[in-house]
Amino acid sequence: MKRVIAIVAVFALLVSCGTTRKVQETKQTSYADSMAVQEVEKKELSKFIDTTRSEHGKITITEIEFEHPVPLDTPRRKPDVSPVSPPTTKAKVDNVGEFSGVKSIRQTVIESNVEEKGESSENEKQEQCKSEANAIRENSNIQIKESPAPDPNRWRYAFYVSLLFVAVLLYLKRVPILNWIKKILAGLRRIF
Helix, strand or coil: CHHHHHHHHHHHHHHHCCCCCCEEEEEEEEEEEEEEEEEEEEEEEEEEEECCEEEEEEEEEEEEEECCECCCCCCCCCCCCCCCCCCCCCCCCCCHHHECCEEEEEEEEEEEEEEECCEEEEEEEEEEEEEEEEEEEEEEEEEEEECCCCCCCHHHHHHHHHHHHHHHHHHHCHHHHHHHHHHHHHHHHHHC
């Protein structure tokens, strides 16, 4: 019987002191990303310039022919008004009064138009290239350790097991313990 009680007590101790396992989780992730960007920019510029030169000119020549000259000792008279209108440009002519009259007026107009054609052009080409490359590699290891919350009744179980242990101990050692209690009570009786 002592053996059975001892085995039950040991079994109760082992069951009450057992702990739950902790949860452990490990995650390993790898991440790779790459990106390539290429930008090409082309510019083309053309300039055309017209360099045509043109010259316009006009020359008017007026020729006035007078009649025979009058001697200086004759009195001067007013010139006749002729139907031909005088030129618009006033010219300084010396000794006009010495001539008798206008015989003829002739005008010559010379016009010139000179045009030199020309053209110039400029061409410009420009090209720019930009390249970017990004490569990202990421490795991560995540370890999660999780332990359950302790049982709120664990102290109660420990108390019950210890109480059971004391009860078994008292049952097995009851004769020496009772003799010891009798001695204490006998000593107290003598004092009172």
